[in-house]
Amino acid sequence: MSATEKLGDARAHGPLTLSLALAALAAGSVWILLATPVSHALAHGNATNGYDVVRMVLVYATLPRLAMALLCGAGLAAAGAILQQVLLNPLASPTTLGVDAGARLALALATLFTPSLLGFGRDAVALFGSAASTVLVFALVRRTFSAISIVLAGLVVSLYCGALSAMLILVKDRYLASLFIWGSGSLSQQSWEPTIALAWRLAIIAIPLAFLVRPLTLMELGDESARSLGISVERLRFLAIAIAVVLSALVTSAVGVIGFIGLVAPILARLSGARRFGERLLWSSLIGALLLLLTDATLQNLAGFSSEFLPTGAVTALLASPLVLLLLPKLKTATRPPLQISPRVGFAMPRSLAVTVAFAAFAILVALAIFAGRSSTGTWQLFPSNGWADVFAWRLPRTAAAAAAGALLGTAGLILQRLTNNEMASPEVLGVSAGAIFAVAVSLFVFGNVKTVQEGIASAIGGFAVLALILLLGRRSGFAPERVLLAGIALSALIDAIVGVLSAAGDPRAVLLLGWMSGSTNGTAAATAIQAGLGAAVLVAASLLFFRWLTILPLGGAQARALGVPLGHSRFMLLLLAAVMTAAATPIIGPLTFVGLMAPHIVLVTGIRRVLPALLCTAAAGAGVMVLADWIARTIAFPLQLPTGLVAAMVGAPFLMVLLSRRGTAYAT
């Protein structure tokens, strides 16, 4: 086996070579950055000659910033390496698990409502947020630690935290700019104090971590084997995750969210040949530190003074997401069996009764939404006092548009869940929604204030562009569902980062963008409602044509092929349909709703399992949820009209989490 030995030889020096290369690049970039101020400082001797701006900037802003980059990179990469090891999941990282997002939300909440808390307990607040979101992710996946389901749960939690942050920003828009810059990970410093504080905190964490390296190495063998070697697997896993969460929370508390370093650095270490956990931890930290230093120094070189406001975290995500896309095919992600849809939870209602109940509930909701409301004085009333003109002019269009969008997203969600055989899949996850936002952001910033129609066109173009990219990336793997989903996740992150960078410029148009993202149906025109309704009817009807493929595909690729289902073709058609549905719905209710995820689960709970009735009922459930959300949005804060999309996310996501955690016992494993 000389071939494998040679391979081993080449790999032994891989991490070193990579680190040296990164170090050389980073050193070059840092040299360019520092050459002028350092020579200036040397030429002008010591600081006693009075007030020297260049020297002050060098000593109190530039140098601590570079040191901060090294520390944050190392901390996040170490957290990523630990999470990947303990979950045996090459896709785990503070970003993909939603740890970052939790810290960010908690800090944003504290900033807005109890600013005094930040004075002494900033780390504690970030830690609380991180811990809460981590617990939520694990509650969502229960004991199925499959790579993709954890990442998807993390994504859902991140999206939810993002929706909440968006709501906060809408309510308190004075803080918008600073929140955006900080939330996107700004490394800029004004003194050495934060850097030193972070350094000793990280050093303290390193002590317990050192004791865990050896037991964590054994985790590679899997739970059973590790246990039989005398390791308390549960305790070890808890401790290791806790350390990773603390590491990432400390970094987030110091500089905000630095996306993807915690994912990319360990992956690079692994691919360059660091095999054992100890090696991987060490090299990941080094690579992460150098990577962030390189990114930040280069950013400062390129952006000059505006780099103060250009968040490094968003730029990192921008650079790292394509890297993730490139590296993903090299990782073996499909080592564990996929999550199966487990519809046995439910009330086992007779099928026809369940369908009837579903549609009756929908009809009642629609009636409620159209008739019930509040009068101009704010009192509740079942029928509008000013007559029916109000109903037709204002309520009917928005209710119809919301229902159509809900039906579209719900059906798209069911299609994606069956296609990927994963109950956490949804259009939000596919990245089509993110593409739509991006296009609207671009059109806002390029053409100025755009009209509703142009918004719709832009979002459709963006959605399709993302879809085309996903399809292109997915074609090589025969549209293997997990690849498509991962591509979607990376694209979403990329687009989020771009939106973050655009908004961080402090442009007032960012508020417009946020307003659009929150999905307001307020003032929907009758024509829009009619178009949406027709679109929903046609597309949902089209989805019914695929019911047999949707029954067979969850059995897996091999089985579907054996039964004569054209695999690539059927997956392409279904993905296309789901993307068109998402692109049609997003302009109406925004990209942040979880309807695509919720509606199929609501239907599962009623015990409807056959695809044909499930498709119809999911459309009805999605429409129902959106109609309800729209009604709440219209009436709850009367006369203020809340954005429907955000209300749907606020109301729906907790409900969804309850549904998902109920289902834990249904697993055969």
Added chain:
Amino acid sequence: MQLEGIGFEIAGTRILKELTLDFPDRGVSGLVGQSGSGKSTLLKILARQQAPTHGTVSFNGKPLHVWTEREFARQVAYLPQHTPLAAGLTVRELVELGRYPWHGALGRFGAKDRENVDEALSLTSMESFADRFVDTLSGGERQRAWLAMLIAQDAKLLLLDEPISSLDVAHQVSVMKLVTRLSRDRGAGVIVVIHEINMAARFCDQIVALKGGRMIARGPAESFMTPERLQQIYDVAMGVVPAPEIGGTIAYVRE
């Protein structure tokens, strides 16, 4: 099934080398060999789950890649070694999926389809389980449910990848009896990957032995039951004793 110069490589490792042979259209053919000898890979190539890197496979005189998906599935049915969980499907619904190659994505599920499903359920004695969920069944019952789906598919050739290796002796025998009966009554061909050599000798009409990706022997089942042949296939010293009750012989490990 005709194979001509079939080879298969993954990342430079050759798993199958220069296989040229015919599988008969009728009767039960057993594929035996050590683990890693390429049995499952060969079966996947025959089932069109994987394309060979060299050579061509033809079925009914037509190369495999010429067949459309559904046409091929009407002729050839495949049972992978590990069947998916099929959560949320009842046994009857699973068996009905076997009719997909005949009615297609939009065709009506007609009387002929229903008849085939009923027949498949009764052949496998799964009628009493028809409304149970597949994922609540025991291993043996689940295997029978999947076999019923294959039977409903009504194919001319069945490819079975280790259908009995996770079953107890009683279930092994009942599955193999069912397979031979199908082959005899319906004139279907069966190619089955099988580890247990005594089961292979008992139920297969002919046996093909693979070793290191090459065919090292083929012939009628009884011709394999000699110590030399078995030693050659499994690299283990084996003996053979007559078993008059079954009119054959039984192999055992001598070491």
